[in-house]
Amino acid sequence: MPRQIEDAIEAIGELKALDGICGKAAALVHRVTRTKVVKNGLSGTWLGHPLHPALSDLPIGAWVMASALDATAGTTGARAARRLVGLGLIAAVPTAAAGASDWSDTYGPTQRAGYVHAVSNTVGTALQAASWLARRRGYHGAGAALSGTGLAITLCAAYLGGHLSFVRGVGVNHAAFQEPVTEWTEVAPLSALSDDTPLKVTAGSVPVVLARHDGEIYALSSTCTHAGGPLDKGTVDRDGCIRCPWHGSLFRLADGKALRGPASVGEPCWDVKIDNARVYVRSATA
Numbered sequence: 663m664p665r666q667i668e669d670a671i672e673a674i675g676e677l678k679a680l681d682g683i684c685g686k687a688a689a690l691v692h693r694v695t696r697t698k699v700v701k702n703g704l705s706g707t708w709l710g711h712p713l714h715p716a717l718s719d720l721p722i723g724a725w726v727m728a729s730a731l732d733a734t735a736g737t738t739g740a741r742a743a744r745r746l747v748g749l750g751l752i753a754a755v756p757t758a759a760a761g762a763s764d765w766s767d768t769y770g771p772t773q774r775a776g777y778v779h780a781v782s783n784t785v786g787t788a789l790q791a792a793s794w795l796a797r798r799r800g801y802h803g804a805g806a807a808l809s810g811t812g813l814a815i816t817l818c819a820a821y822l823g824g825h826l827s828f829v830r831g832v833g834v835n836h837a838a839f840q841e842p843v844t845e846w847t848e849v850a851p852l853s854a855l856s857d858d859t860p861l862k863v864t865a866g867s868v869p870v871v872l873a874r875h876d877g878e879i880y881a882l883s884s885t886c887t888h889a890g891g892p893l894d895k896g897t898v899d900r901d902g903c904i905r906c907p908w909h910g911s912l913f914r915l916a917d918g919k920a921l922r923g924p925a926s927v928g929e930p931c932w933d934v935k936i937d938n939a940r941v942y943v944r945s946a947t948a
């Protein structure tokens with residue numbers, strides 16, 4: 663990344679003046695997304711993949727194609743370009759909703775940069791809306807100019823969004839780089855386990871959480887896939903799931919499946935065996 667861009671993004675992250683508005687906006691988003699169906703829908707829990715980055719291809723793709731038509735087809739492509747601008751506007755609605763849900767679970771510099779990402783996208787989208795209206799009234803040249811300007815702002819916002827994911831790790835699976843442990847590994851005496859009380863152990867270099875529920879012993883990786891929260895400090899519910907203490911994601915102990923967002927990726931699951939009153943684990947894929 664060019665140094666100047668890196669410095670600019672760092673400077674955005676240090677804009678503590680944004681914290682007041684970020685806090686209020688995040689609280690509002692939390693209220694709107696507090697139900698399981700809404701949070702799962704917007705997080706991509708049902709898909710097994712974060713939703714926002716997948717959806718963002720739709721408005722950006724539509725607007726890029728609209729501007730490409732403006733540049734190459736002139737008034738011949740005016741009707742198609744207007745449709746593409748409109749399709750991008752429709753696609754921007756769920757894209758923004760999914761992004762707001764993801765953003766509401768970030769903090770500090772990441773949240774400030776995410777806020778600027780959202781405001782920039784809002785401006786870019788407003789320009790596309792103005793473009794659509796101008797095109798509808800027959801002002802193709804003005805519409806093309808508004809679209810081009812909006813697209814340029816949207817692409818800058820997309821760059822910032824990419825930075826949030828690939829540099830700051832928003833939305834990435836935080837358990838992705840754990841090495842599987844293929845050998846049975848002793849991790850704890852059986853006596854250390856209490857019913858429905860998570861216990862942190864380590865297998866190789868991987869933190870693992872053990873939980874005994876309804877007479878069965880389960881093991882999952884203890885680094886939450888959503889943002890790295892400590893599942894061993896979470897709670898086990900009566901349905902045999904463990905809840906992350908950071909943002910409330912719920913994982914089924916039996917197979918690690920994510921049942922409530924914001925996590926969209928399941929937790930790595932471990933095989934468990936008891937031998938001579940000692941607990942052994944190995945990666946379930948072994």
Ligand code: FES
Nearest residue numbers: 886889891906909
């Ligand atoms: S770190 Fe966010 S739900 Fe676990």
